[in-house]
Amino acid sequence: MSEFTPGPWLRDEYGNVVAGSGDRVAFRSVTTVCSGTDERISEAEANTTLIASAPDLLEALEMIVAEADSYTAMTGKPVYNWLDQARAAIAKARGTPC
Structure with a gap:
C-alpha cells in the first residue's frame, strides 16, 4: 500500500x-x-x-500509544488493555499488519 x-x-x-x-x-x-x-x-x-480529521486522529493515537508504551517500559507493567486495539487501528490506517 x-x-x-x-x-x-x-x-x-x-x-x-x-x-x-x-x-x-x-x-x-x-x-x-x-x-x-x-x-x-x-x-x-x-x-x-x-x-x-483522519490524519489528526491517527497522529494523536500514535502519540498516546507511544506514551503508554513508555510508561509500560518504565514500570514493567502493561496496564492498558486497549493498547492492542489501538495498535490494530493504527495498522489498519497505515495498511500494515499488526
Missing part, C-alpha cells in the same frame, strides 16, 4: 476532502447530493468531516 496524502486535511465548501496543499483527497458523492434527502446530504457532510 502506498503512503496516504499528508495532512492536514480539510473539508472544502463543496464537501470534498482536500489536503493543505490543495490536492483533493476524497470526493463527496454527487449521487448523494443530487438524489439524496437533506438527511443523506447531512450524513455525507458528516462523513467528509470525519475523513478530513
Whole structure:
C-alpha cells in the first residue's frame, strides 16, 4: 500500500476532502447530493468531516500509544488493555499488519 496524502486535511465548501496543499483527497458523492434527502446530504457532510480529521486522529493515537508504551517500559507493567486495539487501528490506517 502506498503512503496516504499528508495532512492536514480539510473539508472544502463543496464537501470534498482536500489536503493543505490543495490536492483533493476524497470526493463527496454527487449521487448523494443530487438524489439524496437533506438527511443523506447531512450524513455525507458528516462523513467528509470525519475523513478530513483522519490524519489528526491517527497522529494523536500514535502519540498516546507511544506514551503508554513508555510508561509500560518504565514500570514493567502493561496496564492498558486497549493498547492492542489501538495498535490494530493504527495498522489498519497505515495498511500494515499488526
